[in-house]
Amino acid sequence: MKKITIGEAARTSGVKVPTIRYYEGIGLLRQPSRSEGNQRSYEQSDLNRLTFIRHARELGFEVEAIRTLLSLQDNPLQSCASADAIAKARLVEVEQRIRSLMALKAELEMMVEGCGHGRVDQCRVIEVLADHAQCMHHGH
């Protein structure tokens, strides 16, 4: 049971020190025990939880979703239907975002290719922005 400082926890988990304190503040992470000089002292389980959180954030889950996922992890005997639903919802979001970004990519490419590198009044970048009707993709 060696004591882990917040700095070590940050290095091991990849979550920055102020962010760890922030997670404690919003209740994602329990309040750790303290040293005599009032410094936070973590255990291995806290590091696991931090890694879980970091990974979930990287996957784009919102803090509220992570709160639910963590409570599921804490109660492993219950149904994983909620976890499944949360992940599926996130998957749908990601797919939509990809589709929308592909459309943007096409439009930006058109703008950049159409730029004659001359004066602004002949520039397609500005022109396309000014006149939405010129877009190929009207979905947005």
Next chain:
Amino acid sequence: MKKITIGEAARTSGVKVPTIRYYEGIGLLRQPSRSEGNQRSYEQSDLNRLTFIRHARELGFEVEAIRTLLSLQDNPLQSCASADAIAKARLVEVEQRIRSLMALKAELEMMVEGCGHGRVDQCRVIEVLADHAQCMHHGH
């Protein structure tokens, strides 16, 4: 020269009323003339500008980038090199974001497919989050 209220401007441009006032506050939009009763009164050129802004925001340009793009539009005789650079930078961002989202999509699909719809302790969604080593994609 009919007077256009902020509500009409919102409906025509697709930018919400408080957002129009916000844009005025941060100097993206000029201060319009006012009616006797102190209500904002817009002209066609304001609507064009609002549409330009909305379109640029939809393409994911930040407000500071839009500020530059608008100043280019206001001075059509200068070189469009900046507009080109801004659009190219945005294109690179979008391409990176797409790549990263594709990796997330793959990982989320793996999680969702692996969910046995049973109890949490057999659920891959939670498992993968808890143990990053199980990811196929370590880029994140």
Next chain:
DNA sequence: TCTTGCACCTCTAGTCGCTAGAGGATGTAG
């Protein structure tokens, strides 16, 4: 003319997920 009711006004504060900085205490290596 009056009243109803919507649209407008200003202002402040809240959203999300952190991040930065001030000002001070603690812990460790030389």
Next chain:
DNA sequence: CTACATCCTCTAGCGACTAGAGGTGCAAGA
């Protein structure tokens, strides 16, 4: 014992809005 890194709490700021309070303007129907 003295540096110096690391820790503590607290408040404020970021971007791009959004929500709400509390009040005024204006057009149409009774």
